[in-house]
Amino acid sequence: MLHEFHFRAMNTDVGIWLWNPSRQVDRLMQHAMQRFEEAEAELSRFRPDSGLSRLNAAAGLGPQTVSPLLWTALNRAVEAARQTLGLFDPTVLDLLRAAGYDRSFELLDSSSDTLGPSAKPSCGWHQIRFYDSVGQVELPAGVGIDLGGIAKGWTVDRVAVSLATHGPVLVDAGGDIRAVGMPGGEPWPVAVQDPFDETRDCAVLALNGGAVATSSIGRRRWQRNGQTMHHLIDPRTGQPSDSDLHTVTVLADTAEEAEVSAKTVLMLGTQAGASWLKRRDLRGLLIDRRGREHSVGTLPIYTMLEIA
């Protein structure tokens, strides 16, 4: 039977679907939920007591000992920055704050215009120093880390892989989705939401394993100094991305890769982004600001007898 479990973690809605003959999977689901809660407790920049917040607060104060969870997540983030030549950069925290995204989005007044400017925001993933032998990390003064999207994708992957020993599973955290296996050989039907009309879908994908994630400038928007801001900061300009793309959905092997790739392509724009995906043999659906859809690679479309 198909077990479905929903809860909130990491400031988003999490859903887990597990195909397992047993009626008793509560313990598994509780364990999955704990993994999300552990990740949030350690990797969130909005929790003042998280390992990440402590590290950010200690920028400029020398090497800091971090937990194995934070150590791994930081290494994943820096590796992603290296792979994207810095287009994905976990050190945009000060730029995000400067843009006004200085608290959990639920607490952000989307029409607020009252936030003052941040002093000399800086970024640069290459400034993070790792001391492997002692498990310590050092941030220079003025550099802060935001693991937001990549931490979510990475946690989705971890939970999906751990549950997969009990049956085909799909984990979704706010649209970052990872599937392992197929229930009864049937692909998972996963819709791609229309960013301009949330009541309809652009497509329904057949996910037979692997992952899909979407980045969009349509969400997490707010006003600042009369300008509409969004949370996807382009490290090249230090400003919210102004490419011609509005929303990017990428299919990849892992949710972490899909998440990072979607952000990167969104900043690159339609042409360069499509080339970037092709070079990595990734597939995606790019929707530009005029609402035009551009498919990269052949998307696996789910065929259903009946869609309510």
Next chain:
Amino acid sequence: MTNTAMQKPAPRRKSKTNSAVWKSGLLALSLATVVGGTTLLGQADAAQQAVAQQPAAQVLVVERQPSGELLIRQDPPATSSFRSSTSSLNSVPTLPQRPAFRRPITRTRGS
């Protein structure tokens, strides 16, 4: 010459016999194909009906409420029954072997 003349009809008789046997074989083969094909089509149709009438997979939904309480419901209800209308469907397993997705289970969206 005589020998030759006397020997000639024999192969002709043999050829006629072979032809008859060959035609009979072909006829039998065609008949077998038609009968076999009809049977297979019937079975395939029955199997298709069986799949179509297979019960939707039971879904156990657990939602954690903001209060921390777990809300559990079954979809469809466990009491929903499944009846087979023909004998050919009796072999359909009671438990579905695959989920019957009728809509996307979730959506990827900008985060």
